[in-house]
Amino acid sequence: MDMKKISIAIIVIAALMSVVLAAEKKESPKAAAPKAATPKAAAPAPASGATSTTFSVFGSLAGAFIFTFFGYYLQLKTYFVLKSSKSYLDSYYLKIKLQPYQTKSESHNPSAKWLISSLQSGASAICQSASSKMTTSVERAQYSDRVPIRSIILRPDGGSGLAGQQARVGGWVKTGRKADKDAFAFLELNDGSCAGNLQIIVEADKGDLGQLVLTGTCLQVDGVLKLPPDGKKQKVELQVEKVIHVGVVDASKYPLPKTRLPLELLRDYVHLRARTNTMGAVARIRDELSYATKRFFHERGFRYVNTPNITTSDCEGAGEMFQVTTLISEAEKSEKNLIKNPPPSEVDVESAKLIIKQRGNDVAQLKSAKASKQEIGAAVAELQKAKENVLKMEERSKLQPGIPQKDGKIDYSQDFFARQAFLTVSGQLQLESYACALSTVYTFGPTFRAEKSHTSRHLAEFWMVEPEMAFAELEHDMDCAEDYVKFMCQWLLDHCMEDMEFFADKIDKSCIDRITMSAKTPFARITYTEAVELLTEAVKNGKKFENHVEWGIDLASEHERYLTEVKFQKPVIVYNYPKEIKAFYMRLNDDSKTVAAMDVLVPKVGELIGGSQREERYDVVLSRMKEMGLPIEPYEWYLDLRRYGTVKHCGFGLGFERMVQFATGLDNIKDCMPFPRSAGRADL
Ligand code: 4AD
Ligand code: MG
Secondary structure: OOHHHHHHHHHHHHHHHHHHHHHHHHHOOOOOOHHHHOHHHHOOOOHHHHHHHHHHHHHHHHHHHHHHHHHHHHHHHHHHHHHOOOOOHHHHHHHHHHHHHHHHOOOOOHHHHHHHHHHHHHHHHHHHHHHHHOOOOOOOOOOOOOOOOHHHHOOOOOOHHHOOOEEEEEEEEEEEEEEOOOOEEEEEEEOOOOOOOEEEEEEHHHOOHHHHOOOOOEEEEEEEEEOOOOOOOOOOEEEEEEEEEEEOOOOOOOOOOOOOOOHHHHHHHOOOHHHOHHHHHHHHHHHHHHHHHHHHHHHOOOEEOOOOOEEOOOOOOOOOOOEEOOHHHHHHHHHHHHHHOOOOOHHHHHHHHHHHHHHHHHHHHHHHOOOOHHHHHHHHHHHHHHHHHHHHHHHHHOOOOOOOEEOOEEOHHHOOOOOOEEEOOOOHHHHHHHHHHHOEEEEEEEEEOOOOOOOOOOOOEEEEEEEEEEOOOHHHHHHHHHHHHHHHHHHHHHHOHHHHHHHHHHOOOOHHHHHHHHHHOOOEEEEHHHHHHHHHHHHHOOOOOOOOOOOOOOOOHHHHHHHHHHHOOOOEEEEEEEHHHOOOOEOEOOOOOEEEEEEEEEOOOEEEEEEEEEOOOHHHHHHHHHHOOOOOHHHHHHHHHHHOOOOOEEEEEEEHHHHHHHHHOOOOHHHHOOOOEEOOEEOO
């Protein structure tokens, strides 16, 4: 049983006991007297309050038992964690484990708040006393001799407990300066394991200080950790004993100076920008959110399914797909080949045919002259060769430059997959086939959209998290989406505070408040019709939108952001959209005008999630496809899912980079992706 469950159990038991006691007091008029309502008053049992006394005694005993048990459990857990630990660092992990309780103690329930905070302070005390007794030693990275900087400076003591320890560290110099008439240099070293740097001190006899202080220089050094002089902000620094490796930098050419470059400019150096504070933090946040995603779905019984990147069906039917073909490269190749090695002319073919004739005559003559078997065999082989040569020549004479055509159209039967194929815009359709077998599944992979929109929210290649659930309807879909977003927000608060504080400091002051609010506040839920009413009302009250508002429009980003940022000031789920603006697979509602679609809108970003209940009725989905002019043949397999063993099901897609944008507050989605691709640009 985990600690969370235990604390919940305690709260539930305490709540039950108070309910029972309250009921008891109601039954007995004397026990209901104001004084008897307090625990103290319950102790001297009044004659008619025998049952109440029994409960109070029972309550105290049960309470004592629970607290003892919990205290024992906590100590035991601490003991085992510390016993199995190799270093002081584990006590830090233990402290991290307790963090969720701290957040919960902000609950409005005073008894839960009191209970959790006392448990927490007890746990911290145990943690502190245990860690103070521990022998201190540095933590090596598992597959390297280096000590990750994170494991030094992110300890609760900032690394001071490691003073005196030998450590080998590696990283890239963020800033450096020489001091004391060039007798030594101070360097800020970062290895990407965390946002913070380790200060290292190198004396002049250990290396070329002029080189070492340059931003971007890679260093690996051995040294001793020591306490810095009082008044310094860092808790520990490394006195270098030996420089092991230097990856030099030519400062006149290195494009990333120590001063901050605008993010837009950094996009010209996607291969180097991971070394900047911002992109390093984005990379760690992405990793944490990926891990949180896997945890969220795995722990709820969803199976991870790998849907194809190359597909022959257009999921969204929006015609924004990148085509996958070898026809163009093949055409280029054959054009080059034809120039080098032109096809045979008709005359060449005719003369090759004459050779066949001659060889045939040779065979006939040898046979009539009763030549040896060997001689005849050799002549037959020559004849065969001549025939094969003509076949090849005829084949080559048909070769034409350019892309193969048939009946005036491109002949895709000659393409790599013998049909038209594309990069996927969503794994949903294929995922549905697994949901209709494994019930709850999800996929998390790259998706591609040939959208030419140059907005701060669109990429041509982005990652999408898509769950799909059978035996579930729109309400379940919205619940899952809300829980998932909340889970990720809480994860960031519990595991990424160092990086989140960086974003709050440098990029968007409100980012921590935004994710804290999103983790704790129930999302608003409104129908599309209500959303349009609210927007119309806003227009009446003087709000100016660039895009006209009326029932039937596809909500623009400005509308979405007004709803979530101004009207509700929290995430909003809009559902039941007009069928005309949504995809063919969404379930038609009884009004025949709207479909069971839902979008999750969040501040800063607008649409974060798009999802729906799927149309599981064969006839309805078929007529929707026809209505929308979709070709039926490529979707026959999809219709099979409705022909055989159909089931109500639903799902959604979360744009992963938009989630990163929501969390970090970065203005442009291109900075939320390591190697962004957008119209006109695909570096590396
Ligand atoms: O709303 P969308 O188009 O939904 C689907 O693709 C569904 N098939 C998903 C499903 O139900 N399984 O896209 C889902 C999300 C959007 O809400 C948005 O966050 C993100 O994907 N998205 C983009 N992110 C970055 N760049 C783009 N060009 C995006 N297009 C959509
Ligand atoms: Mg959408």
